[in-house]
Amino acid sequence: MSDxxxxxxxxxxxxxxxxxxxxxxxxxxxxxxxxQIGQRLWDALPPVARHVLDIGCGTGxxxxxxxxxxxxxxxxGLDLAPGMLEQAxxxxxxxxxxxxxxxxxxxFDECFFDLVFSNxxxxxxxxxxxxxxxxxxxxxxxxxAHMTTLLPGTLRExxxxxxxxxxxxxxxxxxxxxxAIGESGLTITRQTTTVERFYYPxxxxxxxxxxxxxxxxxxxxxSLSRNDIAAAQAxxxxxxxPEGLPVSYHCLTLQLEKSx
Numbered sequence: 410m411s412d413x414x415x416x417x418x419x420x421x422x423x424x425x426x427x428x429x430x431x432x433x434x435x436x437x438x439x440x441x442x443x444x445q446i447g448q449r450l451w452d453a454l455p456p457v458a459r460h461v462l463d464i465g466c467g468t469g470x471x472x473x474x475x476x477x478x479x480x481x482x483x484x485x486g487l488d489l490a491p492g493m494l495e496q497a498x499x500x501x502x503x504x505x506x507x508x509x510x511x512x513x514x515x516x517f518d519e520c521f522f523d524l525v526f527s528n529x530x531x532x533x534x535x536x537x538x539x540x541x542x543x544x545x546x547x548x549x550x551x552x553x554a555h556m557t558t559l560l561p562g563t564l565r566e567x568x569x570x571x572x573x574x575x576x577x578x579x580x581x582x583x584x585x586x587x588x589a590i591g592e593s594g595l596t597i598t599r600q601t602t603t604v605e606r607f608y609y610p611x612x613x614x615x616x617x618x619x620x621x622x623x624x625x626x627x628x629x630x631x632s633l634s635r636n637d638i639a640a641a642q643a644x645x646x647x648x649x650x651p652e653g654l655p656v657s658y659h660c661l662t663l664q665l666e667k668s669x
Contacts, residue, residue, distance in 0.1 A: 444470070446658060450528055463525075465489075467493045468497050469497030473500075494509055526554075548595075548667040550667055557660055560580055560583055567656065590665060603662070608654060608655055609654045609656065
């Protein structure tokens with residue numbers, strides 16, 4: 410990896426960590442979509458686990474639920490954003506290990522976790538191959554990873570309204586994810602793709618749902634005039650449904666296993 414690539418990667422990680430740290434105090438109040446999507450993982454988890462890792466744990470909502478589901482297990486929450494981990498520690502204490510770190514370069518020993526949980530986190534990693542390699546490294550033989558991530562098409566209504574698609578998260582497509590999994594040595598035991606739509610009363614509520622959970626990284630020199638906002642509102646109104654203004658999440662749900 411060149412110095413230029415490394416610098417770009419470090420800068421991206423810093424921006425993601427900063428955005429989510431700023432969002433941490435209000436994250437739980439606005440994370441309705443994230444909670445609903447994560448429930449798909451919850452229903453398919455194995456009955457028993459000894460060492461459990463929550464990648465992209467945020468404020469610890471799913472981590473503490475994992476701790477209750479597996480009361481005899483060692484539970485660890487990993488997140489890139491210090492602000493998220495601070496909130497998690499305040500809310501749920503130190504019985505859970507809260508670890509600052511990157512999903513693509515995890516600070517854990519090989520073959521340690523028999524269960525990894527990750528809800529809507531790995532799409533923020535620019536190198537999906539590195540994430541899958543790390544999953545293979547830290548999982549025990551026969552260990553499982555249950556994950557959701559986002560696919561292209563996510564938040565397309567917002568891209569249409571603002572006419573700035575470059576400001577949205579660029580996610581790998583399903584084929585790229587599958588290739589990264591195959592190259593890592595992991596096996597896909599179950600996968601599903603779904604489109605989850607959530608509805609909001611107005612543009613302000615839409616943007617609060619995105620910014621409020623840290624899921625928008627401001628581009629340099631991005632500025633919006635009143636005319637820009639009015640134009641975005643008018644475009645978004647073209648998409649209005651009886652339920653409200655739609656926001657789509659194109660989700661990939663994965664169950665992975667490290668073969669013996």
